[in-house]
Amino acid sequence: MKVSNKVSSPKGNNYLYHYMDNVKWGDFAFTAPEKGDYTTWFWAPEKNPPATLTIEFEWTDWSKSNVAKKGQVDILEVELKKMYEAVTHIYDEMFTLRDSVKHYKK
Numbered sequence: 001m002k003v004s005n006k007v008s009s010p011k012g013n014n015y016l017y018h019y020m021d022n023v024k025w026g027d028f029a030f031t032a033p034e035k036g037d038y039t040t041w042f043w044a045p046e047k048n049p050p051a052t053l054t055i056e057f058e059w060t061d062w063s064k065s066n067v068a069k070k071g072q073v074d075i076l077e078v079e080l081k082k083m084y085e086a087v088t089h090i091y092d093e094m095f096t097l098r099d100s101v102k103h104y105k106k
Helices: 070-105
Strands: 003-008 016-023 039-043
Touching: none
Parallel strands: none
Antiparallel strands: 003 016, 003 039
Protein backbone atom coordinates (compact mmCIF):
# COMPACT_ATOMS: atom_id res chain seq x y z
CA MET A 1 0.00 0.00 0.00
CA LYS A 2 1.33 3.44 -0.87
CA VAL A 3 0.98 6.42 1.45
CA SER A 4 1.06 10.17 0.95
CA ASN A 5 1.99 12.73 3.59
CA LYS A 6 2.20 16.48 4.02
CA VAL A 7 3.15 18.90 6.79
CA SER A 8 1.77 22.42 6.70
CA SER A 9 2.80 25.76 8.18
CA PRO A 10 1.49 26.82 11.58
CA LYS A 11 0.57 30.19 10.05
CA GLY A 12 -2.21 28.61 8.00
CA ASN A 13 -0.94 30.06 4.73
CA ASN A 14 -1.13 26.72 2.88
CA TYR A 15 2.67 26.52 2.74
CA LEU A 16 3.88 22.91 2.80
CA TYR A 17 7.08 22.14 4.67
CA HIS A 18 7.08 18.51 3.65
CA TYR A 19 5.26 16.52 0.99
CA MET A 20 5.63 12.96 -0.24
CA ASP A 21 3.29 11.24 -2.64
CA ASN A 22 2.58 7.52 -3.10
CA VAL A 23 5.53 6.23 -1.07
CA LYS A 24 5.62 2.52 -0.33
CA TRP A 25 7.97 2.71 2.70
CA GLY A 26 10.57 4.93 4.33
CA ASP A 27 11.24 7.63 6.86
CA PHE A 28 10.63 11.31 6.63
CA ALA A 29 11.75 14.20 8.77
CA PHE A 30 11.56 17.95 8.68
CA THR A 31 12.93 20.76 10.81
CA ALA A 32 10.43 23.36 11.87
CA PRO A 33 11.78 26.78 10.84
CA GLU A 34 9.24 28.68 12.92
CA LYS A 35 7.40 28.30 16.21
CA GLY A 36 3.84 27.10 16.23
CA ASP A 37 1.54 24.12 15.82
CA TYR A 38 2.19 22.16 12.64
CA THR A 39 -0.38 19.92 11.00
CA THR A 40 0.51 16.68 9.30
CA TRP A 41 -1.70 14.41 7.21
CA PHE A 42 -1.21 10.80 6.15
CA TRP A 43 -3.49 9.20 3.58
CA ALA A 44 -3.59 6.29 1.19
CA PRO A 45 -4.69 7.70 -2.17
CA GLU A 46 -7.12 5.67 -4.22
CA LYS A 47 -7.14 2.66 -1.90
CA ASN A 48 -9.95 0.46 -3.10
CA PRO A 49 -11.30 -1.46 -1.24
CA PRO A 50 -10.77 0.57 1.93
CA ALA A 51 -8.13 -0.84 4.28
CA THR A 52 -6.82 -0.15 7.75
CA LEU A 53 -3.42 1.50 7.76
CA THR A 54 -0.98 1.58 10.70
CA ILE A 55 1.71 4.25 10.78
CA GLU A 56 4.49 4.38 13.37
CA PHE A 57 4.93 8.00 14.31
CA GLU A 58 7.62 9.58 16.49
CA TRP A 59 7.65 13.30 17.15
CA THR A 60 10.85 14.78 18.58
CA ASP A 61 11.21 18.28 19.91
CA TRP A 62 14.94 18.86 19.48
CA SER A 63 14.74 22.31 21.05
CA LYS A 64 14.27 20.65 24.43
CA SER A 65 16.84 17.90 23.95
CA ASN A 66 20.38 17.56 25.16
CA VAL A 67 21.97 18.42 21.84
CA ALA A 68 25.43 19.89 22.44
CA LYS A 69 25.81 23.60 21.84
CA LYS A 70 28.82 25.01 19.94
CA GLY A 71 30.49 26.24 23.12
CA GLN A 72 30.25 22.77 24.65
CA VAL A 73 31.70 21.18 21.51
CA ASP A 74 34.60 23.68 21.50
CA ILE A 75 35.45 22.79 25.12
CA LEU A 76 35.28 19.09 24.28
CA GLU A 77 37.56 19.63 21.28
CA VAL A 78 40.19 21.33 23.47
CA GLU A 79 40.03 18.51 26.02
CA LEU A 80 40.36 15.87 23.30
CA LYS A 81 43.41 17.65 21.87
CA LYS A 82 45.00 17.67 25.35
CA MET A 83 44.29 13.95 25.73
CA TYR A 84 45.70 13.24 22.27
CA GLU A 85 48.90 15.11 23.14
CA ALA A 86 49.21 13.18 26.43
CA VAL A 87 48.69 9.83 24.69
CA THR A 88 51.23 10.75 22.00
CA HIS A 89 53.75 11.72 24.69
CA ILE A 90 53.19 8.42 26.56
CA TYR A 91 53.55 6.49 23.30
CA ASP A 92 56.85 8.23 22.51
CA GLU A 93 58.11 7.61 26.05
CA MET A 94 57.30 3.88 25.71
CA PHE A 95 59.55 3.64 22.67
CA THR A 96 62.29 5.64 24.37
CA LEU A 97 62.17 3.33 27.41
CA ARG A 98 62.11 0.23 25.22
CA ASP A 99 65.14 1.44 23.28
CA SER A 100 67.01 2.27 26.48
CA VAL A 101 66.25 -1.20 27.92
CA LYS A 102 67.55 -2.82 24.71
CA HIS A 103 70.69 -0.67 24.92
CA TYR A 104 71.14 -1.50 28.63
CA LYS A 105 70.86 -5.29 28.01
CA LYS A 106 73.67 -5.20 25.42
